[in-house]
Amino acid sequence: MPRAEDDKGLATADARYWMGVLSNYRTPNRLRSVTELLITALPLIALWTAAWFAFWLGHAWASLLIAIPAGGFVVRLFMIQHDCGHGTFFPGRRANDWVGRIIGVLTLTPYDWWRRTHAIHHATSGNLDRRGIGDIDTLTVREYQARSTWGRLQYRLYRHPLVMFVLGPAYLFFLRHRLPFGLMRGGWQPWVSTMATNAGIAVIVAALMWLIGIQAFLVVHLPIMMLAAMAGVWLFYVQHQFERTVWEHDERWTLHQAALYGSSHYDLPAWLHWFTANIGIHHVHHLSSRIPYYRLPVVLRDHPELREFGRITLPESLRCVRLVLWDESQRRLVSFRDAGAGRRPR
Template sequence: MMNPNQAASQPAAPRQAKEWVQILAKYREPSTFRSVFELVVTILPFLALWALAWATLSYSWLLAVAIAMVNGLFLVRIFCIQHDCGHASFFKSRKVQDWIGRGLGVLTLTPYDVWRRTHSLHHAQHGNLDERGIGDVMTLTVEEYRSRSRWGRFLYRLYRHPLVLFVLGPSYLFLLQNRLPLGLMRAGWRFWASALGTNLALAVILGIMIWLAGPAPVLLIFLPTTVVAGTLGVWLFYVQHQFEETHWAQPPDWQLHHAALAGSSHYILPQPLRWLTANIGVHHVHHLYSRIPFYRLPEILRDHAELAQAQRLTLGESLRSVNLHLWDEKLGRLMSFREARTRYGTPGAA
């Protein structure tokens, strides 16, 4: 029989995901001063780099493009602040943060109300194999992939190719797809107003640029900034859920809180990148309690070592995750096309 001293020395059992929800609730209150500060120190450098790139155009268009590409990092941070506004975690007033989110959505080329709706569906359905398709990276199970026709398998492999997923895809998403409320065509006027209002504001801004200086600022500053930010943003979204030991399940085995914690990574980034990505790498905590402001996430990791050590994904590991393509329901992990072929044979083979 274990004596009391031995019992006290035993490590505590890991908390269940639902238990963390109550613990994390105390971190949800935003600070108005801190939120305004984070907004200012993000927007001002972004505008300053825009102005610097524009001023540089008359001397060196290559330098202007380089400055614009660096500014893509600040545009990622702007998107992360828009993201917090969409979760009602940035200011105490929902109306204030909604209008800030709509304004930032013009800079990020992302209609705020459309994105907020699709992203809320992503949070509500993440990890549910029966509810894939909105706000996520398309992921097939091994069985689904093998049951497709040769053409269907080719299209999926093309979709998961890094060039498509991280270069062509982001440009299509932010420059074209976001111009219409795709997926919400019949969901109401609000989403049309969000998309068309964002388009109108964007058209006015770009029109003024062209009127003042011709197409050069649009082609050499606006586009490089947007493409870099889009690529980095999609990469971040990818590694947040596409890692080997992520979590997918079918109802009734799927459980919202467990899927949020187990199916989201803790992306370990060096400090400059943590700041520029607004701590979005602490994604397992964010998915478990999305009402927490991004600037309070490090506080949680300091207070709770269990969460600090959970779901850790290093830069090197994240790069290797590009080779993970299919969810194996039997093994409960992602695997590559090659591993699936080795383990289960060539699809369509007799």
């Protein structure tokens, strides 16, 4: 697997070369985009209705089973919103923004606020001196060891799988997205976006509760959204939290190098690639975020040499959960145990 530290100059040249190659794949197809939206939204509506009907018939267990594929379609809908945020789903910015805003009500994600924080993520990913917005909090081994006992415990709790992949998604989508934290001084747009999204959510929730009842709404809708939130956080985690990712201090960090070598190619089965809108081809996405998601597989087809950059399979990705600290000497993510993280530096 190609590594950035093998030759930093060569790695940076490679990344810039690929930027030029990938510019040929940027143009969205309006008909294809509309089709992608329809084959995502319509099955989601059908599954939601089927889940409610199963509950109405007294089969709550069937409703919970239906929540699994329905959650997959919510993830796919979020990925369309993600493309809108990059201005890649439709040719025009207005269409991207308004479709993204409407989807944001359904995914519980304020579009304009999220778009700004996600842009910061793309501009700073892998930069040790610019952590904190739009990323997973990651400490170096030395930073962790220098913390107090309470500080180390806090980080361990944050990185615990139950917090990271269950409690964290619930907090993020149900609570944190209700206020534009991180951009409190970013002007009026994040506030308007967030409050408008909250109002839209309130209207839909109130209408559905009035139509089908509070209990039915909670049994049908909450599992779908919770499963989608957990899957979304997992995908975001794996895309940058793998062993041979790249972190650099500001003086050595470059955007293109971090994109190509610091983002994974999550090589999933074809049906999971479909549900996740090819977001697993994340290294290509970070190199050229203006490529519509339905053209990312075409890039790998035309340039198969890109397949091996940051490639991890589904079984391999499960081992990424234990990788929690950046070891600057080994230039890889390590576990608490591998780092001897309970010891303070001398």
